[in-house]
Every structure is written in structure tokens, then in C-alpha cells.
Amino acid sequence: FFRKVKVYGQPNLFAKSVEFTQLAAEYKAVNLGQGFPDFSPPQFITEAFCKAVSGGPPMHQYTRAFGHPALVQSLAKFFSRIVGHDIDPFEDILVTVGAYQALFCAFQALIDEGDEVIIVEPFFDCYQPMVVMAGGKAVYVPLRPKEGTAVLSSGDWVLSAEELASKITPHTKAIVINTPNNPLGKVYKREELQMIADLCIKHDLLCFSDEVYEWLTYDGAKHVKIASLPGMWERTVTIGSGGKTFSATGWKVGWAMGSGHILKYMKTIHQNSIYHCATAAQEAVAQGFEREHELFGTPQSYFQQLPAMLHHRREKLASSLKGVGLQPIMPEGGYFMITDISSIAVDFKDSDTKDENYDFRFVKWLIKEKGLATIPVSAFYSPEHSKEFDKYIRFCFVKENSTLDAAEEILKKWSQNESSH
């Protein structure tokens, strides 16, 4: 029922990214690889944490195992009106140690031996080992750039309804989607989610919807919750993140939301693995949601301010990349931007890496030769498709202007070197 160490032992992207991080540190590279902000969380949230810390003894002792009451209540209140369903704070929500642990509970609780799970690529790489750990089999469907048009935005990457439908078998248990998507930045449109929902309902499938970047949408793109579509609340687990919501990834407060009859199995996994999450951090996130509830839709809302700030950083990075002849794919949402590197010819003098995918070699070369750290995008693909998508690298633009300025300098120098050849 729980998979064994041999299966656990697959190195995942985090392990690889540790390797890249070490390399980046060694070469003192400007790090646009790591997926977390290098600026501070908003003051109101750090103040909320400090207030919780100086609260009475209960703030430092165990709280309710499935979620601190103040937090589940504020999440239920906040999201009920967005999902269009009365969310029961105690039945329909499980608080976890980051969205990562919510994903773990979902796969462990709901995927049985022999089940197939459809994963839309490119995917946050932990999905695959978690499917395998639960005894399931991962089946992949890639987002593909639209044919015939210039591919300038993440919105130009689409899922084929026929291709998706063709992957469904009698063993299919669930579909995993991530919107806004890491690494591509795609924000699924309502029609696209409807297409997925129709298949879920037709074939009685579950849907795991990883929505950690839900507040980060740009250019008027609208984040739609698949759980809000008709017939989907009862079969969807929606995963969220306090860390991504409030730019405090190190707090590790996440949650899963869904119908109680599904959540209860996840609660059992949680109870027998972690049991409780840290109290003070949950209290602080609860206060954050209370504030946002009051300010929702207004200019003072952090959920307006953060995407507005990142919108410009995204533009800034994109123009720096274009300046050196790279083709960025403008993300409609999220923390990341991918860039097509096929137009740059590089002579990898490093024969050690010749068996690796092109983008992996490029990333290492970029760190060593240019002092700029990124992540290779083929790491987010299945083995069967990774060679198809090995000409992209991923940048994180959720960084201080100074970091992006430093990156811009590197790219300017690079393009000057190119033009001088």
C-alpha cells in the first residue's frame, strides 16, 4: 500500500535543482532558477506571525490536527464565494505542510495499486514519483504549441481534446492539472477546463487541481477553479499554498479543499504521517486571509498588488531575453517564464555532459560561462517526451529588481559578445 524505499529513491527535480543551486553558488551565478521570491513577504503577514508568536501558550502547542480552526474557517469563508459552494471548514479542508504534503496525501489516499493517473505535461515534477509511490501508473499528455501561429504566449500552448480522451482507459483514476502552470505559466481557460471536466464526469474520474499560483495572473487572464464547474466539486481536490499566496514559501502552510467524502481519506493519511502542522504559522495565514477577505478586489489587496508588481518584472525579463536573441514564451500566470533556446548555437566543451538532454547541458553552460542560473524544462517532462521539449529553459522572475538588473547586465554583455563575433 505504501511504496518502498527503492521507489522513493528516484532523484527528483528538487534533488537536481540542489545540484544546480550548488553549481550556481560555486560560480556565483545570478540565480533565476530557484522558484521562490528573493524579496520579503508583505509586512501585514510577517506582523501577523509575530503577533501569533507573542500570543498565549496555545499558540505554541498542538492545534487541531486537520487544520487550526481560525485558518480553516477563514479559508472556507474566503473560498466559498469563489468556488460557488458552501465549504465546510471542518469537513472540506485539510491543512498540510505546504501544498507538497497536500499532493502527497491526495496521491496516497486516492490512488490505488494499478490505477492510472493522467498528468498534463510539463508538470511539477513531484507528481510522477507520488503516483508511483501510491502504486499507480503515470500516463502523460503534453501541452503543445499551437501549429501555424507564432508561439508567443503560454496561451498558445494547448491540450488536444482527442489526445487527452485517447489516454483514458478503464484503469484511469484521476487527472492532474496545474493552473497557473509551472513551468509554462499557462492559465487554463474556462473552455479548456470544461473539456477536462466533461471527460472527468463522463469517465467518473477524480481531478487533482494544483492551484498554488492562483493569485498570479497577468494580462487580464482569469484564474478559473475547475471545482466550480458543474459536477466537479464532488470529484475535485483543489490544492493551495500559503507560501505562494503570501510570498512566504518557507512557512510551509498549504491546504487541500474538496468534498468531505474525498477529504476524509486524505485526513487519515495526514493523521498517520504528520498529524499536526505548526500552529503559529497557521494563525498568521488565517489573519492574512481575513485581511484579504476585507480588501478583496480593492487596490490594497495583496492579491492585486503582487501580480501588478510581477507583471512589470515579467516584461523586464522578457525584453532582456529578446535582446540576446532568445524567444521567451510570455506566461499568463505564475512565477516562471520559459524561453526557447534553439536559436542560440553553443559549443559545449564539456564532454562529461554529452549524454544529457540539450537543455541540461545548456543550463550548466549558462551557469559556468555566463554566471546565470536557470532550470532545464525537459526536467518537467516524462522520459518519453523529454527529448521533444529539450530546447527550453525556465526563469523565475519573482525576484527583486536588482536581481533582474544583474541578469539583464549578463544578457547585455552576452549579446554584445555575440554581435562582436
Next chain:
Amino acid sequence: WNDSLFRLFRACCVVASRLLLCMFLFRVAFTSLAADPSVVNLGQGFPDIPPPSYVKEALAKAVSVDRMNQYTRGFGHPPLVKALSQVYGHVYGRPIDPFKEVLVTVGGYGSLFSTMQGLVEEGDEVIIIEPFFDCYVPMVRMAGAKPVFIPLRLKSGKKSITSADWYLDPDELSSKFTSKTKAIIINTPNNPIGKILTRDELQMIADLCIKHDTLCFSDEVYEWLIYRGQQHVKIATLPGMWERTITIGSAGKTFSVTGWKLGWSIGPQHLIRHLQTVMQNTLYTCPTPLQEAVAQGLMLNMELIGQPECYFTSLAEELEGKRDRMAAIVQEAGMTPVIPEGGYFMLVDVSALNQDLSDMKTDDDDDEAYDYKFVKWMIKKKKLAAIPVTAFVSDQSTKDFEKYIRLCFIKVNKTLLLWLH
């Protein structure tokens, strides 16, 4: 998929074990009964005394440092693993590699989970000493293994007065080791009895581990709560044991901050790396600011070792007074306390009261153990909550432990006095 989910649920939490069902149902029933504010709660195993102010201050300070609010190293925040390596290097009398021999987890509970998942395989047997912290059994089962029980036995002819009056029968223990035995779990100081395994007892266990080439999982979360005249010995320090032992510790129990949910596993690299892999695939990393604050608390106390202000010893001194006061109160009430050598729980023999509990019998469970009925009666009639000790034993040992309830004495004097009144 409803059928398979139900099967999964059953496999996960019941597996034909009345014990697990009892525990699960008991927790639910107990929580609602004891939630009545007029009930003095000496059941729950966490402090209502405040943690030392310097750890709270360290946490508030950590949150004000930008970098401390973002992801840290997955296997443990470097300042924390270094602090653990220093403190425990001193305690063990051997160098401990902070990066290879230490893993930070979500509480001692998370360490137990990572250990079971990382090192126990399907078909293994794991020896558990009764009474045991209740999560050991579901965790062993979830790893696909079989729990094998051996009870602590009361020395005959002794009216039980201290936890030292319980012992492990050497022949009985030896008989439990088979070719399938993967590990033995020990908990010292023990929850709920408070027994501290003596060096001789640990040597006996060690000899068997070496003879049968088994692992030892040593849950030492209460390691600092040792009362006068007692000594806590780490089984990992006995010859031949470092290489086969995982030792578990807890920040929550060390600094009276159970709500911080930070713990650690210490052991040889060839074992710890499997726990690290589990961590990487379940929740990836623990919260940063909490780890930073615990690191500071450890370093501060490291400087104070041997001095009266050192929390590693001062907390135990404070608790000894509470222990003795509680024992006196219990005796005055006509019951017999079992004075614990360590930990913050006390067993109380209620048989002298000869309490008639016939009106506590429920229709659906004629078989309910005496201590369960007694606790319900005590909550209803005496407004005092405790935990029935048979919750910590297997079916075959129920008869030996059903005259005991467990009280927690890490409570402010006001709480203890409330009960006295």
C-alpha cells in the same frame, strides 16, 4: 472507485485491529467530551506552561529576516542541523555529520513516519514494547509490516509505586525476535509509564539487535525530562549500536513548543539517507523560521550546559515539583500514583476506588475496557479528563493495564490546583 477507496480506508486505519478502531473512535469521543471548558484537562499530552521567552523571541526575530521566510535546505536548515550536531555530538561523545547523519522532520511524529517508511518493508516484523505511543502500530502496518508486542511486566509482589517496577522479561523478549524481525521500537523515557530503560536493559536489547542483525528505532523525545537520581542512556552509544539505530528527538518536547512540530532523526548515513528520501518525496522541507529559532535555542543552551539556567535540566527540575504535587493529590483522592522516572505523564491505579461504572456501559460495546469507562465517568462526574492506558496496549494486554489512567502534569500550578478543588 468508491469500493476501492473504501478498501483503502479500511486497510489504512483498521486492518481488523480493534486497537486501531478503538484509538480512532476514542480520540473522537474524548475530544468532544473533554472540550467542555468546565473539565480540567490532564489528558492531553502537551504543556500549558509557557515556553522559554528566548525561543519565542528567536522566532519573531527570524520572521523579520527576509531569507528566513523562504524555503531552506530540505533535510534540515543548516544552522539547525549544525546545532543538533553540536549538542548531540557532545551528548553522544562522537562527531555527528550535520548533513549526512541528521534529518529534520515535522515533529518526532514525522521522524517516526520517515523511519518506518524508509526502513521497514512489506512482510517485516517490528517489535513494539507495550505500553506504546499509539501511532507506532498504524505506522508499522502502513509500511506493510506486522507489529509484534512484548509487554512491560510488573514485578510481582510489589505494590506498584514507580515506573521502575516495570521490566522486560529477557526470555520473553528474546522469543519475539524471528528471521523476519526488521526492527525493535523503544521509547525511553516511556509514554505513558515514564519508565527509563536502564543501561542493563538497553544492553539486553542491544545484544539481541546485534545477534539478529536488526535495527533499533529509539524514540527519545522526552530525553531531557529525567528526574533526580535517574540517568538517560542512549542505546546508540552502546557498542555496535550506532550503525543500526535511529534516535528520534523533538523540539516540541525539548522547549515546550509542541505546536512548532519540529523533530529530528539522528543515525548513520546509510540509514538516514533513506529517511531523507522519504522526506524529499512527502513534504520536501520543514518551515524555515521555526528551524532557525530552534537552532538558536539549542546553541544558547549548549553554552549553559551544567548551569542552573540550562533549559535541558531546569525544565526537569520544574516538572519534578509538579510530579510530586500531582502524586500527593492523587493519593489524597484515594488512588495510587505510579511515580515516573521521566517524561511528563503519570500512571494512576484507580482500582482502590472500586468505582461502580455500570451506568457508563454503552449498548454497542459491552466489552469496553474498565479504564475507558472510568475516564468517561471521571470526565462526566468529576470534571477531570485523563487518558485510558489500554489505548496504549494491544488486545492481549488489556487486562493487565485497564486499572490505569494517564495524567499529564506539565501544567501550570493553577490547573493542578483547580483539579484539587
